[in-house]
Amino acid sequence: MWWQGLRQNLIAVPFRVRLTLLYTSLFSVALLVIGIGVHFAVAQALYAGVQSDLTSATQQVRAILNAVGLQSIRTPSGQLQLYLDRDFIQLFTNRNIGAQFFRPDGTLVSNTPNLEPYMLPLPPEALQLTSTDTNGITLVRDVNGVPVKSLITPVVLRDGQLLGFLQVSRPLDDVVDTLTLLQQILLGGGMIALIVTGLGAMYLSKRALRPIEQITSTAQGIVRAEDLGRRIPEPAQRDELHQLTVTINELLSRLERLFSTQQRFVADVSHELRTPLTAMQGNLEVLDRGASADPALLKEVIGDMRRETARLIRMVNDLLLLAQSETHIALRHEPVELDTLLLEVFRELRPLAGQVRLRIGAEDQILVYGDRDRIKQALLNLGVNALQYTPPGGLVVLGLERYEQFACLSVADTGVGISEAELAHIFDRFYRVDRSRSRHSGGAGLGLSIVKWVSEAHGGYVTVASEVGRGSTFAIYLPLPEPAVSAGAE
Structure with a gap:
């Protein structure tokens, strides 16, 4: 479709040009709406003024008619009769408006001498006016290419007798000229405004996008130089x-x-x-x-x-x-008896203890929900780690206790301990407190990272407390299941 091609072409246009076109288009639409509104308002005002002039002229002609237009004569029988002075309309002097008086049959009786080229015959629809149609009718007719607006009203005597029709006409050439001039002004001014707006939008968009161009240039320099240590200078304005x-x-x-x-x-x-x-x-x-x-x-x-x-x-x-932990794999959610699991870990660690004493401390009966294999692996990692860093004759204690809303699996040893500087990194991958010792015993520095992931994946956490020369205590905290609400509870 044509609009798809237009869209593809617009996508290829630089953003600055698209922004300028957008601003200019919006301004042109607003300018068009304002121009149409102004033209309509001015036209309504001018035509309303013409209608007001025709109404005022009609009232003036009627006043002249009442004053001097109707004359009385005495008939041979001695009765007084009214007759129409056909020259009364000559008293109306308005160079922009012409007046005509017609008999009830449509015959012209008299008219003003001005605007004779625009004097129009009485239209047929005017003959249908009655004495009650005081507002008359308004018509616009073309005379030699010039529109002429006429107001036709019936003239009625006091006794209700229809005397004739009064037609007041005004050429609209000045109104048309004024509206044409207004259109030219709006079009010319609008074109000038659009050009100025386009140039201004181009300048403003270029100035507004200059910081973005600097950011882009700096980012491209960072990418090309492969220097991730560089930073983009922050502008002073908080925008x-x-x-x-x-x-x-x-x-x-x-x-x-x-x-x-x-x-x-x-x-x-x-x-x-x-x-x-x-x-x-x-x-x-x-x-x-x-x-x-x-x-x-x-x-x-x-x-x-x-x-x-x-x-x-x-x-x-x-x-x-x-690697699977970073993809947020779903762990099993099943009941796990931690006391039974603790005994299994104790039996598996006992052959590895050697000359290190291995014991079970506190052992509460606790049930949690989670992945049994992962919890066991984490506890085994802590146990193996404690045995590796505990010298012969030392002690490693496995424990299980309730702590608030958590089950606490702990592994305490009397080994070499960990310094304060190293505590912040022991859960990092491949980090080893004693590289030579851990490598000799087969460690790769991944066990504690797995312990941390297993704890957090179960909604818990892991802690460590250590003192150099006195030993360390690692604890895995797993959330306890929420107590079931009895069926009879309200």
């Missing part, structure tokens, strides 16, 4: 452009953080993958040199490769779980 600049700077800050996080993430993943892959490559070289002939060495090499493979599988699974 919409200031809000736009602040928003873009906030977006750049967030992109910078995300880009830095991504770079750190890729570097950490590469670093974590390099260690087990290097170890596996070394074991393969040992096998290639003939380790298969030595059963003891072969068993040791295969055991190392299994441990490194298991470590890679754990890290890949953790990364997959964290």
Whole structure:
């Protein structure tokens, strides 16, 4: 369709030009409405003035008729009779209005000497006027290309006798000339106004869009230079452009953080993958040199490769779980007996404790709704983390208590503790308090990130309290189910 092509062409036009066209179009519509309104108002006023002139002239002619137009004569029988003085109408002097008097049969009796070219015969519809039609009729007729407006009224004596018809006429050439001049003024003035408006709109749009062009230029420079540390200068005025600049700077800050996080993430993943892959490559070289002939060495090499493979599988699974968390996957919502789950975690952690004492502290019977496997994984991560950072002879305590409207799963240890500077980062991915120790024990710095996600995904949160040299306490808070309302409650 033609409008689709027009729309596509407008889309290709620069925004500044479209804005100018929009302003000019709106102004032209407003100007057109105002011009039509002014023309209509002036025309109504002029025609109303003409009608008023005709009415006033009719009254004047009637006054002259009553004063000198009707003369009395005495008949041979001695009676007085009225007769019409045909020259009475000559007393009416108005150079713009002509008057004519007609008998009841339509015959012209007398007329004013002025405007003779515009004297019109009595129209047939005027003969149908009666003595009661005091308002008469108004007609507009064309005489030699000039419109003439006439007011025709009946002339009635006091006894109700119809004396004749009075026709008062006025040419409308001056009204037409005035309206034509007004149209020319409106059209000419409107064109000048549109040109001035278009130029002004172009200038104002260019000036108004200049800060946006500066913002665009700066943003393009940031993109080309790949320097997310740069920021767009904020304008002094607290207007919409200031809000736009602040928003873009906030977006750049967030992109910078995300880009830095991504770079750190890729570097950490590469670093974590390099260690087990290097170890596996070394074991393969040992096998290639003939380790298969030595059963003891072969068993040791295969055991190392299994441990490194298991470590890679754990890290890949953790990364997959964290990637799924960012896509807001739906967790299962089922009853979970936390006391039973705590015992399962205790039994699975006991073979890993070694010389670290592992105990169960407070153990309340608590039921929550959620994903049992994810909660168990989070608790296992805290337990394994506590065993890794607790020296031989230390103590790790698992606990389950009610805390206000939450179920609190806690893991406390007497390990090395965490400094204040590191507490703010321990839930970040690949962050390790002791990198050498955690790598030796197989950690990749993803366990606490998973714990945080599981807690928040269940509507809860995780806390940590630690003191260097004395140990740490991690706690997962899961919301308790709302108590069911009994059927008999009002």
